[in-house]
Amino acid sequence: ECSLSHGGILFLDEMPEFSRHVLEVLRQPLESGVVTIGRSKQVFTFPARILLIGSCNPCPCGFFGTREKQTCSCSPQQIYKYRSKLSGPLLDRIDLHIEVPRVPVQLLHNRKAEESSKDIQQRVEQARAVQCERYHYRPGCPFNSVMNGEELRQFAQLDKEGQEMLQLAFETLGLSARAYDRIVKVARTIADLDGASNVEVAHVAEAIRYRALDRGLLF
CATH class of the missing domain: 1.10.8 (Helicase, Ruva Protein; domain 3)
Known part of the structure; x- marks a missing residue:
């Protein structure tokens, strides 16, 4: 998938739901822009200069840290296991980490003119x-x-x-x-x-x- 996305965007929804091994494989293309695969005593290198976009919830149930009526039902161990799928070395190779909080209803009622x-x-x-x-x-x-x-x-x-x-x-x-x-x-x-x-x-x-x-x- 990384090589097929060369020169374009690879979007991974719910990144922590992928296996740790699959996510760690992303480190090479994010660092060098290529994917190297060894098969039958041969080594193949494919271009993989991608723009990776990933999304994830704050916890498995999705309600950790929210100020809404819903409360998080996850244990600390579940939250740790969920977040630990995204290792430090992998996150080091992702340039922008953006938190997207839930939009308050008041903002939906009173929308201000923003940059188009x-x-x-x-x-x-x-x-x-x-x-x-x-x-x-x-x-x-x-x-x-x-x-x-x-x-x-x-x-x-x-x-x-x-x-x-x-x-x-x-x-x-x-x-x-x-x-x-x-x-x-x-x-x-x-x-x-x-x-x-x-x-x-x-x-x-x-x-x-x-x-x-x-x-x-x-x-």
Whole structure:
């Protein structure tokens, strides 16, 4: 499935319902963009540069942490077993962790004007054009996610405030070394969407907020 999704999106609904082995196999394509399979003393490598989107509930019953009338019926052991399907090394390779709380009825009654899908599409297309120009020497139209160490230093250099913000996050949240480059790449993308030429401390702070799940800070 990863190779078939090369250049596109692979959506996994209810990720913790997959076996631990299946989920751990995702680590290679998320890291290197390829899938390697050994069969009959032969090794085959397939392209698998994917955009992985996964969803999960906070617990098996889905009501943990909600403020509604429904109460969670799961035991602590069940919740731990459910969440442990998503290992730290796997979550390290997923750039954005977003909590989606239940929408209050009041918001449905009093809907405010938000940024339209057309405006969002335009911002994304502009950011995409900026990245195509930035990496013009690479084949195709790559994204910030493929930046190597030299390109990170050249195109995503953090100022003093940004470096201090990132250092504080690592000391406070105990993030892994792998998360460092991924946070900087996300911050560079946020800056592109913001139309900023440099990565500012606000972009770094927003990127850090998307790393909470791999340290159990959500739910």
